Amino acid sequence: xxxxxxxxxxxxxxxxxxxxxxxxxxxxxxxxxxxxxxxxxxxxxxxxxxxxxxxxxxxxxxxxxxxxxxxxxxxxxxxxxxxxxxxxxxxxxxxxxxxxxxxxxxxxxxxxxxxxxxxxxxxxxxxxxxxxxxxxxxxxxxxxxxxxxxxxxxxxxxxxxxxxxxxxxxxxxxxxxxxxxxxxxxxxxxxxxxxxxxxxxxxxxxxxxxxxxxxxxxxxxxxxxxxxxxxxxxxxxxxxxxxxxxxxxxxxxxxxxxxxxxxxxxxxxxxxxxxxxxxxxxxxxxxxxxxxxxxxxxxxxxxxxxxxxxxxxxxxxxxx
Amino acid sequence: xxxxxxxxxxxxxxxxxxxxxxxxxxxxxxxxxxxxxxxxxxxxxxxxxxxxxxxxxxxxxxxxxxxxxxxxxxxxxxxxxxxxxxxxxxxxxxxxxxxxxxxxxxxxxxxxxxxxxxxxxxxxxxxxxxxxxxxxxxxxxxxxxxxxxxxxxxxxxxxxxxxxxxxxxxx
Numbered sequence: 001x002x003x004x005x006x007x008x009x010x011x012x013x014x015x016x017x018x019x020x021x022x023x024x025x026x027x028x029x030x031x032x033x034x035x036x037x038x039x040x041x042x043x044x045x046x047x048x049x050x051x052x053x054x055x056x057x058x059x060x061x062x063x064x065x066x067x068x069x070x071x072x073x074x075x076x077x078x079x080x081x082x083x084x085x086x087x088x089x090x091x092x093x094x095x096x097x098x099x100x101x102x103x104x105x106x107x108x109x110x111x112x113x114x115x116x117x118x119x120x121x122x123x124x125x126x127x128x129x130x131x132x133x134x135x136x137x138x139x140x141x142x143x144x145x146x147x148x149x150x151x152x153x154x155x156x157x158x159x160x161x162x163x164x165x166x167x168x169x170x171x172x173x174x175x176x177x178x179x180x181x182x183x184x185x186x187x188x189x190x191x192x193x194x195x196x197x198x199x200x201x202x203x204x205x206x207x208x209x210x211x212x213x214x215x216x217x218x219x220x221x222x223x224x225x226x227x228x229x230x231x232x233x234x235x236x237x238x239x240x241x242x243x244x245x246x247x248x249x250x251x252x253x254x255x256x257x258x259x260x261x262x263x264x265x266x267x268x269x270x271x272x273x274x275x276x277x278x279x280x281x282x283x284x285x286x287x288x289x290x291x292x293x294x295x296x297x298x299x300x301x302x303x304x305x306x307x308x309x310x311x312x313x314x315x316x317x318x319x320x
Numbered sequence: 321x322x323x324x325x326x327x328x329x330x331x332x333x334x335x336x337x338x339x340x341x342x343x344x345x346x347x348x349x350x351x352x353x354x355x356x357x358x359x360x361x362x363x364x365x366x367x368x369x370x371x372x373x374x375x376x377x378x379x380x381x382x383x384x385x386x387x388x389x390x391x392x393x394x395x396x397x398x399x400x401x402x403x404x405x406x407x408x409x410x411x412x413x414x415x416x417x418x419x420x421x422x423x424x425x426x427x428x429x430x431x432x433x434x435x436x437x438x439x440x441x442x443x444x445x446x447x448x449x450x451x452x453x454x455x456x457x458x459x460x461x462x463x464x465x466x467x468x469x470x471x472x473x474x475x476x477x478x479x480x481x482x483x484x485x486x487x488x489x490x491x
Contacts, residue, residue, distance in 0.1 A: 014395065038383075038400040046407060047435035050386035317395040 007129055014318040017129045017138045018311045020147040021189045029192055033157050035310035036303070042079055043305070052313055053082035056113040061103075062141070063089045063119040068277055068301060069141050069151070073116045076308035085112070104128055108136065114316060115139070122146035122181075137315040139308075145181050151276050152185035154307040156193060158300050159231055162272055166190075172199040172225050172267075173216075175235030175257065175284050178206045178246075182276050183235055187214050201225030203257065205246040222257050226266040234259055234275040237284050250283045259285045264294065272296050330482045333447050333463030334365065338372040340461035341414060341445050345373070348441065350412040356380035358429050359401060361418030361476040365447050368482075369416060380405040382415075387428035409437030418476040420446040420462070423455035448474055448484070 008024065010016040021029065042050055058077040060070055070086065077084045089103065098106075104115070114137045117125045122144030129138040142148040163169060171190055177183045177200050190198050191214075200211055201219045211218055219225030226232060237253065247253050264271065273285075273294045281287050290297060345353065355375050357366030363381050370379055381404045385397045415429060426444060433439060449462040452470065468474065471491045477483050 035396065035400065038385075038402045041402050045435055046409065046437045050435070051431070052386050052391055313396055317391055 007126065010318060012318075015311075015314050016318060017125075017140075018149055018315055019125050019129060019138065019140045021149045021152055021185055021192065022147070024192065026192050026194070029153070029156070029189060032153055032307070032310050032314065033160060035314060036153075036157055036306040039079070039306045039309040039313075042309070043302075049079045049081050051081045053077065053080040053316055056082045056316060057111065058082045058084050058114045058116060058312070059107055059112045060084060060086045060116045060141075061089060061107070061118070062087070063117075063124070064142070065090075066118055066141070068304070069118065072301065072304040073139075073141060073150075073308050076305050076312055077114075077116075079305065080309055080312055082114075082312070100124070100127070101131060104131060108133055112136065114312065116141050118142045120144055139311055139315065142181055145179055145184070147185045148181040148276075149185050149189075150304070150308055150311055151182045152189040153311070154300060154304045155186055155233060155274055155276070156189050157303045157307055158274060158296055159272065161299075161303075162296070163230060166193045166195050169195045169231060170197040170199070170229045171195055171231040171233065172201050172219075172229045173233045173235065174201040174222065174225065174259065176206045176237050177202050177211065177235065178208055179238040180235050183233075184214075186233060187216055191215050199225050199229065201257075203247070203253075222259075222263055223266055226263060229267045229271060231272045231274065232259065232264075232267060234273065234285050236276065236278060237280055239280075250280075254283055254286075257284065258282070259289050261286070261288050261292070264289055264292075270294075274300060277301070328448075328464060328466075328484050330447070330476075330484060334368050334372070334482075337365070337445055337447060337461055337463040338369050341369065341443070342373055344443055344460055345414075348412075348443070350414075350441075350443075352377070353412040353414050353443075354380055354406065354408065354439075355414050356382055356405065356416065356429075356433070358415070358417040358425060359383040359403075361447075361478070362416045364476065364478045364482055365418055366416040367479075369414075369445070373414075375414075378404075378406070380413075382429050382432055384425060384428040384432055387432045389424055389428065403432065405433075405436050407437045408433050408439045410440050411437070413439045413442045414445060415442055416445050418447045419474055420444075420449045420457070420459050421452050421473075423453050423457035426457050427455055447476065450474060 008017050060073055074084050116139045118141040124143045125140035173183050198216045200216045271294055275297050279290055355366050355370055357363035366379055383401050383403045385400045443460045445461040446459045447463045449459050449465045450468050471488050473487045475485050
């Protein structure tokens with residue numbers, strides 16, 4: 001099997017696919033962030049698009065529901081002047097028995113240039129990347145419990161806008177880490193960019209086994225976990241993935257792990273509160289905090305467009 | 321009149337470009353023009369012209385990387401500084417570049433200018449106009465016109481001092 005980093009970079013060292021941040025160099029992550037910065041003002045102009053991907057076709061291939069991720073990918077592609085096809089596969093051909101590879105082959109026959117893939121199975125985007133034609137790029141928009149690299153990059157972009165120096169940051173990731181592909185990608189990205197202290201805060205039942213091997217400090221109490229941190233990344237409690245008795249109840253969870261103004265006071269005075277959305281108000285975070293002065297949740301959504309534009313432009317602009 | 325590279329003095333070129341633009345501004349009745357430099361050499365030249373032409377308001381900076389016609393062949397430029405431009409709607413724009421060669425950069429710059437609004441008119445001023453046009457684009461004002469062999473490239477280095485360098489590439 002081809003290692004992931006060889007799959008992502010072409011022989012000239014250009015980014016061909018964006019499947020995971022794992023294995024990418026610090027230079028690549030910084031380049032993605034810098035490129036996103038250069039796209040940051042496109043939406044402020046009279047014509048909110050640039051002609052970079054004019055004539056290219058991007059397929060949003062979603063095997064799982066999503067609103068924010070799919071629409072920001074769509075908007076990113078359109079701001080780059082690409083044509084976009086949105087295909088929701090759970091209501092489409094695979095429901096009639098077509099295999100994943102058949103779906104890809106059929107779309108390739110329509111001369112598409114990029115697949116943006118979300119799939120409930122870990123490794124689905126990698127599988128597609130291994131089988132597409134040489135000119136086609138694949139972007140992972142979330143696969144199972146494995147990775148969600150563009151979400152991690154937009155979170156880092158948001159942090160960098162407020163805290164330029166990553167080498168002194170303390171970041172706490174709070175909540176359902178067990179089911180979270182976002183957290184996994186965030187941890188890798190934060191470590192690659194040199195954040196010295198990444199904490200993971202969750203009840204024991206929601207932390208993956210041997211999470212320390214990722215280079216993070218686990219905490220089982222929210223108060224201690226938030227002590228003196230610069231950034232708090234809240235994760236959504238993934239109710240749809242909760243099978244078995246991992247938690248007593250949502251109310252109980254909020255009582256122990258919900259982010260409230262009192263608990264927020266434990267962190268640094270200029271702490272940033274982030275959440276990838278959608279927010280479960282009153283479950284993992286109180287409305288006062290979600291809508292409060294430390295929250296950059298809506299900023300994250302806007303940055304999602306710029307990051308996705310950057311990743312699309314870098315993978316499609318590989319040269320020949 | 322055509323010059324050779326040895327005769328080119330950047331200060332003198334800026335002076336004659338400025339003189340020509342000033343005359344054009346009078347003749348065409350430009351009101352409160354927006355001076356826009358194309359990244360990076362054009363921005364340096366535009367900064368010098370701004371004082372000379374007594375143009376108020378911020379200098380526009382255009383980075384045409386997202387509008388280049390060779391993106392699919394060459395890919396993304398590693399260091400893209402975003403363009404900084406106010407609305408061009410109904411404005412008189414003076415577009416400045418260092419060297420006018422194939423005309424492709426100016427084509428891209430015009431396309432980008434129009435994405436910030438519909439300018440009333442656009443003037444093109446360049447420090448050096450050389451032979452080798454591939455598009456029907458001409459400058460309204462130039463510091464000098466020179467004739468170079470196909471493999472020769474002229475490049476402005478700066479920002480201080482501004483110097484012109486001649487290179488030879490394989491064609």
